[in-house]
Every structure is written in C-alpha cells, then in structure tokens.
Amino acid sequence: MSASSYSTHKDQLCLKVAVPLPVRETFHYAVPGELREKVKVGCRVRVDFRSREVDGYVLEEQPAGRRENLKEILKVLDPEPVFHDSLVPFLTWMADYYLCPIGLLIRSVLPSALSQRVYKTARITEKGEKASGLLPADSEERKWLIWVKENPGRKIPFSAGKARSFEREGWIVVDEKRGSRRAGPLMRKFVRPHDRDGLKALLKEKRQSFKAANEFQFLETLSNSRGIPLKDLLSRFSNGAYLVRKWKDRGFLETYTAPVPRNLDGGSLFPPPAPFDLYEQQERVLSAIERGLDRRVFMSYLLHGITGSGKTEVYCRAIEYAIRQGRKAILMVPEIALAVYMEGIFRSRIGDRIAMYHSGLSEGERYDQWMRIARGEVDLVVGARSALFAPFQNLGLIIVDEEHDLSYKQEEAPRYQARDAAVVRGKLEKAVVLLGSGTPSVQSFYNAHTGRYTLLSMPDRVEKRPMPEVRIVDMKKFSGAGEKDEIISPVLKTALDNVLASGKQAMLFLNRRGFHRIYLCRSCGRSLRCPNCDLALIYHLKQNRLVCHYCGFYQELRSDCPSCGSLGLKPYGFGTERLEEILQALYPDRCIARMDRDSTRKKHQTFQMLKKFSRREVDILVGTQMITKGYDFPNVTLVGVIGADFSLGFPDFRAGERTFQLLSQVAGRAGRGDQRGQVIVQTFNPDHYAIAAAKEHDYHGFFEKEKELREQLGYPPFSFMACLRLQGNNKKRTAEMAGWVARTMSSLLKSWPKRGKEIHVLGPVEAPLSKIRGKYRWQIFVRSRKTWLLHAFLERVENVCEKKLNQAGVQLVIDIDPYQML
Ligand SMILES: [Zn+2]
Ligand SMILES: [Zn+2]
Numbered sequence: 048m049s050a051s052s053y054s055t056h057k058d059q060l061c062l063k064v065a066v067p068l069p070v071r072e073t074f075h076y077a078v079p080g081e082l083r084e085k086v087k088v089g090c091r092v093r094v095d096f097r098s099r100e101v102d103g104y105v106l107e108e109q110p111a112g113r114r115e116n117l118k119e120i121l122k123v124l125d126p127e128p129v130f131h132d133s134l135v136p137f138l139t140w141m142a143d144y145y146l147c148p149i150g151l152l153i154r155s156v157l158p159s160a161l162s163q164r165v166y167k168t169a170r171i172t173e174k175g176e177k178a179s180g181l182l183p184a185d186s187e188e189r190k191w192l193i194w195v196k197e198n199p200g201r202k203i204p205f206s207a208g209k210a211r212s213f214e215r216e217g218w219i220v221v222d223e224k225r226g227s228r229r230a231g232p233l234m235r236k237f238v239r240p241h242d243r244d245g246l247k248a249l250l251k252e253k254r255q256s257f258k259a260a261n262e263f264q265f266l267e268t269l270s271n272s273r274g275i276p277l278k279d280l281l282s283r284f285s286n287g288a289y290l291v292r293k294w295k296d297r298g299f300l301e302t303y304t305a306p307v308p309r310n311l312d313g314g315s316l317f318p319p320p321a322p323f324d325l326y327e328q329q330e331r332v333l334s335a336i337e338r339g340l341d342r343r344v345f346m347s348y349l350l351h352g353i354t355g356s357g358k359t360e361v362y363c364r365a366i367e368y369a370i371r372q373g374r375k376a377i378l379m380v381p382e383i384a385l386a387v388y389m390e391g392i393f394r395s396r397i398g399d400r401i402a403m404y405h406s407g408l409s410e411g412e413r414y415d416q417w418m419r420i421a422r423g424e425v426d427l428v429v430g431a432r433s434a435l436f437a438p439f440q441n442l443g444l445i446i447v448d449e450e451h452d453l454s455y456k457q458e459e460a461p462r463y464q465a466r467d468a469a470v471v472r473g474k475l476e477k478a479v480v481l482l483g484s485g486t487p488s489v490q491s492f493y494n495a496h497t498g499r500y501t502l503l504s505m506p507d508r509v510e511k512r513p514m515p516e517v518r519i520v521d522m523k524k525f526s527g528a529g530e531k532d533e534i535i536s537p538v539l540k541t542a543l544d545n546v547l548a549s550g551k552q553a554m555l556f557l558n559r560r561g562f563h564r565i566y567l568c569r570s571c572g573r574s575l576r577c578p579n580c581d582l583a584l585i586y587h588l589k590q591n592r593l594v595c596h597y598c599g600f601y602q603e604l605r606s607d608c609p610s611c612g613s614l615g616l617k618p619y620g621f622g623t624e625r626l627e628e629i630l631q632a633l634y635p636d637r638c639i640a641r642m643d644r645d646s647t648r649k650k651h652q653t654f655q656m657l658k659k660f661s662r663r664e665v666d667i668l669v670g671t672q673m674i675t676k677g678y679d680f681p682n683v684t685l686v687g688v689i690g691a692d693f694s695l696g697f698p699d700f701r702a703g704e705r706t707f708q709l710l711s712q713v714a715g716r717a718g719r720g721d722q723r724g725q726v727i728v729q730t731f732n733p734d735h736y737a738i739a740a741a742k743e744h745d746y747h748g749f750f751e752k753e754k755e756l757r758e759q760l761g762y763p764p765f766s767f768m769a770c771l772r773l774q775g776n777n778k779k780r781t782a783e784m785a786g787w788v789a790r791t792m793s794s795l796l797k798s799w800p801k802r803g804k805e806i807h808v809l810g811p812v813e814a815p816l817s818k819i820r821g822k823y824r825w826q827i828f829v830r831s832r833k834t835w836l837l838h839a840f841l842e843r844v845e846n847v848c849e850k851k852l853n854q855a856g857v858q859l860v861i862d863i864d865p866y867q868m869l
Pocket of ligand 1: 571
C-alpha cells in the first residue's frame with residue numbers, strides 16, 4: 048500500500064509500543080508520513096516518553112480510530128524487524144504470567160547489542176559545593192560529592208537511590224546519557240569488478256603489458272569473484288592497496304561495505320556418530336512425533352527415555368522431518384558445552400542452515416545469529432534457555448532436552464522457566480513441543496499423568512546395554528575414621544585402584560551447591576528438618592541457630608539428635624577442591640582434573656576440559672553437576688558420588704527429586720561403551736527413598752512416593768507457588784518492610800471473603816543467604832491451588848505495596864514458580 052493512501056485522518060495508523068521501563072502498560076504513538084513505509088512490527092522506534100527519549104518496540108499496527116493527539120514516533124531504528132508479529136502473543140503472555148514489564152522483557156530477550164546503554168551522570172550545584180565543605184571529612188556523602196565535582200559527565204559509581212537523595216538536597220543535578228551502540232553487524236570493505244566484461248577483455252588483450260609482476264594475477268582473481276574482502280586482498284598482494292586504487296580510478300573495480308557473519312567456533316567435540324538404523328522403540332516414538340507434526344496443531348509430548356536409549360537420534364530425525372515440512376525448529380539443551388556438542392552433530396546432518404544461541408557468545412555473535420534467524424536464513428537454532436525466544440516465523444518444533452534440568456529456570460529478571468514457557472510458545476504458534484529426559488521432572492511427569500502431555504517412552508538402552516550396577520556405601524561406618532576415609536571410602540578407593548590399573552577412566556561427582564555446611568547426624572544419617580514443612584533447617588551463623596527458610600521455624604543448635612538421641616549431630620562439608628587434593632595425594636602420578644564453576648569461568652574452558660577427558664589425557668575427572676550432563680565417554684567405567692547427602696540436605700521441597708535426578712544422571716555416565724559400568728554412591732542415608740529408587744533405576748517407584756509426599760504437604764504440582772523477595776541496603780528497614788508486606792498480604796486476604804482462604808502466605812523469613820552483594824534479603828512464600836487466583840492476588844499486592852517500598856528503598860522481586868529457595 049502506498050503512503051498516500053493513509054492520508055485521510057480516519058485511516059491513520061497508530062503503533063502499540065512497549066517501552067523498556069518498569070511499567071506494565073503499552074502505549075500508542077502515531078506515525079509521521081515519512082516513516083510509514085519504514086516502520087514494521089518488531090522494529091525498534093525512538094519515542095518521547097514522559098519527556099525523555101526512549102527506544103521502544105513496535106508490537107502492533109492498528110487503525111488510530113478515535114485516538115487523537117497521539118505523539119508521533121521520532122525515528123525508526125531498524126531497517127528490518129528484529130522479531131515478527133508471530134512472537135508478540137508469546138512475549139505478551141510471558142510478561143503477564145511472570146509479572147515482568149513487557150518492554151523490559153523484550154529488551155532482555157533481544158541481543159544486548161540492540162539496546163543502548165542509558166546511564167546516569169551528575170553535575171554538582173553551588174549548594175553541593177558548599178555542602179561538601181561542611182560535611183564531616185570522613186562522611187560518605189562528602190566523598191561522593193567530591194567525586195561528582197571532579198568527574199562531571201561520567202557514569203556515577205553510586206546507587207540511583209543515593210543520586211536521588213542528593214538531588215532532593217539540591218546538591219547535584221542528575222542527567223541521563225545514552226551510550227554508543229555496542230555491536231551491530233560486523234561491516235567489512237569489499238572489492239569487486241565494476242565492469243566484469245570490460246575487465247575480462249582487458250585481461251585478454253593486454254596480458255603482456257602489466258607493469259607490476261602480480262598485477263595480472265590480481266585482476267584475474269577479482270574478475271572471477273563476486274567480491275573479495277579488502278583485508279584478504281591486502282594480505283595476498285603486498286601492493287594491493289596501490290592496485291585497488293589504480294584500477295578503481297580507471298573504472299574497472301569498485302569498493303563497497305557489507306556485513307559479514309562473525310566466525311563461530313562451531314567445531315564438534317567428538318566425531319558425530321554416523322546415522323544408524325532406528326531401534327524399534329525409536330521408530331515408535333518418532334512416528335508418533337511425525338504424526339503430530341503432520342497435523343500442524345499444537346501437541347506436547349514428554350519423552351521418557353533413559354540415558355543411553357538413543358534420544359539424540361530421535362531429536363535429529365524429528366528436526367529433519369519438521370524442516371522437510373518447510374518449518375523451523377528450536378533445540379534447547381541445558382549447558383552451553385552441550386549446545387556446542389549438539390551443534391557439531393546437527394551441522395554434519397543438516398548443513399549450515401543452523402544457528403547457535405546462548406550466553407557464551409559475544410555480543411556481536413549473538414547479534415549476528417539473532418538476525419540470521421529473524422531473516423529466515425536458518426532452519427534450526429541450538430542453544431541454552433535463551434534460544435526459546437528465537438525470532439522464527441513458521442515454527443514447527445521445539446525440543447527441550449533434559450527438561451528436568453534446573454538451568455531452564457532463569458534466576459535473574461525476567462524470571463521464567465524456559466521449559467514451561469516453551470510449551471506455551473508451542474501452543475500459541477501451533478507447534479509440536481517435545482520435552483525429553485531420562486528422569487523427567489515431577490511437574491512434567493505429573494502433567495503426562497493427568498493427560499496434559501502425551502507420554503512417550505523408550506525404556507531400553509540402545510543395543511540393550513545393561514544399566515550400570517549401583518552400589519550404595521553407608522558412610523556412617525566410616526564416621527571418625529579420619530578425613531581421607533570420610534571423603535573417599537575404602538570401597539571407592541579399591542574400585543578406583545582397579546579402574547586405573549585397567550586403563551579406564553573415572554568420574555567423581557560432588558554436589559556442593561554453594562553450601563558449605565549441613566547439619567547431619569553421624570549415627571543415624573538424618574539432617575535436622577522443620578517439623579511443619581519437612582525441609583532441611585539451615586544454619587544461620589549470626590544468630591547461631593537453625594532456621595526453616597520457608598515458614599520461619601527455628602531452633603537452637605544442638606548436638607543431640609532428635610531422631611536417634613545420640614550426640615552425633617555435626618556440621619558436614621567440603622568441596623571439589625579438597626576432593627581433588629586428596630585424590631592427587633592418593634594417586635600422585637595420575638592426572639586428576641576438576642570441573643566446576645570456579646575452574647571453568649572462561650568460555651572455552653569447559654569445552655577444552657571435556658576434550659582432554661575424551662582424549663583420555665585425564666584419569667579422574669572431579670566435578671559438580673556440570674559433569675552429569677549428557678556427554679558420551681565410552682572409556683568411563685566408574686562413577687563415584689561423594690556426598691549424596693548434600694543434595695538431600697538442601698532446603699527445598701524438590702530435594703528428593705533433585706537427588707534422584709542427579710544420581711540417575713551420574714549413573715548414566717558409566718558404562719557407555721562395551722563394558723558394564725559401576726556406580727558407587729556414598730551417603731549417610733542409604734535408605735532414603737530417592738537413593739533407594741535411584742539404585743534400582745526405578746523412576747516410577749520414585750514418582751509415586753514423591754507425588755504422595757507433595758500432595759500431603761500441598762507442594763507443586765498440587766499447588767502454584769510464588770516467592771516474594773525483599774531486598775535492600777538497610778538491614779533494619781528491609782526486615783521492617785518484609786514484616787509490613789506480610790501483614791498487608793494477610794489483611795488483603797481477610798478482606799477477600801470467598802477467595803482469601805484459598806491462598807496461603809508463609810513468612811516473612813530471612814533468606815538462607817541473608818545478604819548477597821551488599822543487599823539484605825527476606826522472603827515470603829505464597830501458594831494456591833489456582834494459578835489465576837495467585838496472579839490476581841500478587842498484582843494487588845504489588846500495586847498496594849509499590850509506593851511505600853520505593854520510599855523505603857526496598858526492592859520487591861516476585862519469582863513465579865520459584866526453584867531457588869535461597
Ligand atoms: Zn541421629
Ligand atoms: Zn518450616
């Protein structure tokens with residue numbers, strides 16, 4: 048449609064725009080005539096919002112109708128949309144469900160290269176100058192005022208709250224500045240023939256008459272190309288700069304700039320396995336998925352396939368099928384290293400129409416990958432949870448591998464569960480969603496149980512390889528036998544000796560999860576638990592007592608165990624570093640390596656470490672849960688679990704589930720080759736149902752028991768939960784506000800006669816990690832059997848509390864379906 052057809056007022060278009068600020072609403076803007084052709088849904092536009100310039104996102108074009116006096120957008124920032132209208136319903140749902148302002152959500156979802164940094168700077172006033180002279184010499188205020196005086200226009204190093212209070216005093220004036228764009232397309236200068244035929248003719252006629260020795264070669268190379276990066280020419284021809292200038296001046300060559308994709312190191316970790324014939328169970332599962340794809344409606348499947356049952360091959364074929372239908376696919380995996388591994392496999396199968404998307408990429412790489420997806424240049428995206436937002440049109444299939452993995456929960460704003468959200472995206476875009484796991488989350492399996500998901504299962508290992516033998520070692524026997532035996536039992540030591548002697552490899556797993564200490568009875572193996580919630584109590588150093596983080600119950604420290612009466616209660620704790628040291632002392636001439644968050648900070652370290660391990664350059668690999676993820680190491684015949692009690696002692700209603708999953712995943716690492724693997728689990732709780740079920744590889748037994756316990760205590764999936772976290776710089780005020788919010792919540796519920804009783808508020812309680820990065824933390828848990836009720840209530844609470852909390856300098860963070868109880 049031409050621009051002129053909009054000319055009458057009646058037909059005027061307006062845009063629905065989301066702004067990246069903490070506001071729930073979207074806003075309408077008019078489009079000036081000259082921008083009509085440029086603006087599209089999914090473009091960023093600069094708008095005047097509450098008298099400042101803000102870059103918003105176009106969500107919808109609508110007739111302006113009766114809306115009058117709309118402000119006009121100032122500028123269209125993108126020559127092409129950065130997402131499509133098909134993604135808008137999903138983004139809207141995300142914002143509503145996870146209570147996140149939609150503009151902020153979109154900003155965090157887009158590659159960060161697309162958002163310009165806005166930062167605050169300050170200038171000192173006359174009053175401020177005076178104040179800085181009068182304030183006590185050692186006061187913080189004085190220090191900052193002097194900083195402002197000396198650094199006008201620089202980004203302020205103190206908090207926005209402090210800046211506001213200085214501004215209220217009239218000491219400073221705060222300004223906002225816009226940073227430069229951090230990354231965009233990588234632009235390169237190219238050279239190409241301006242007149243190819245002319246150039247060819249010239250080469251034929253005047254072959255002998257070129258002066259420089261390589262001039263003929265230079266022109267011939269160019270005459271055969273569509274364009275060569277200038278940089279390449281300069282490195283191949285030492286006089287390249289001169290030659291380019293000379294032949295450009297004569298009209299035979301021309302230069303131009305064009306975007307180039309950044310080089311991605313997409314090498315595969317191990318040679319990808321050649322496709323083999325499918326096993327019967329794979330055929331069956333695949334044909335169910337293909338039938339779903341054929342119907343072109345939303346379908347959700349839970350694939351319960353034990354480790355080693357051949358899930359990856361099913362994923363491959365399902366993705367190939369969707370691509371053959373002309374549709375797009377997303378494959379989500381829990382770890383970046385696993386994404387790199389999977390990408391290697393898929394690149395060998397489907398070629399270059401594949402993109403990687405995860406936080407391990409540089410800003411520029413993320414931008415390039417995102418834009419390739421948005422332009423429709425790829426068919427498959429492989430990535431971690433952020434791949435969920437891949438701006439595809441015509442999405443056909445979303446696969447969430449290892450769907451039970453905790454890394455799908457994003458713990459920073461926007462807080463969302465990528466696996467659950469994937470199901471919603473599939474529903475909104477009529478795609479098939481396949482969740483796969485060897486140990487499905489209780490939540491997903493329950494959904495399959497109640498018919499929300501279709502259950503598919505692959506109960507056998509490929510080639511019918513036997514499941515590894517799992518041995519449980521009761522560590523109570525070695526209590527007091529000295530640190531070495533308490534960490535590596537004689538049973539495990541003997542097994543390690545044998546493995547190393549036969550030239551095989553071992554993995555030792557220790558799940559410390561940031562907790563240094565749990566309180567554990569060395570006689571009976573129980574940890575202290577809350578009588579109301581059945582959660583492990585957490586030691587709070589300052590008050591020197593044990594607290595239930597969930598309901599607030601606490602008790603003094605004691606050494607006598609309430610379960611068995613012995614004086615065996617003691618703190619228990621050590622980390623992967625200590626384990627590595629002990630192993631090195633036991634096996635001085637062996638290569639021991641450690642893989643945890645500390646040892647793999649850098650982007651490629653994890654990858655390098657796994658490569659070394661797969662090349663058998665490492666004998667024993669020690670690690671946290673990072674090493675449990677789906678890699679295939681055929682030479683590993685022994686897996687040891689060092690402190691199974693660490694995950695059982697976690698203050699979380701999912702502790703049993705996590706323990707079962709971890710043990711099963713770890714066990715799956717053993718015996719992937721020809722030899723049957725062995726797993727040794729060291730624990731003080733050999734009879735715990737999660738450990739006993741993992742020993743028997745009995746998922747169903749575990750699920751039934753877990754379901755029963757959750758139902759009794761009203762935990763999810765039998766309820767919906769939210770965690771309200773209050774954080775502030777002032778300890779006393781944060782505590783007071785937590786109390787006030789909880790009281791406000793209770794009185795809101797009392798004034799809601801019918802529904803109030805269906806919502807339960809627990810707390811406030813000081814968070815187990817009571818101070819993080821200088822912020823004091825309290826939490827309040829809310830739960831209800833009805834998700835809409837919970838949401839309506841939380842929105843009320845937020846509205847009622849917002850103003851007072853802002854004034855008090857305390858931040859309220861709402862975490863829907865929380866996983867993190869710390
Ligand atoms: Zn005891
Ligand atoms: Zn409790």
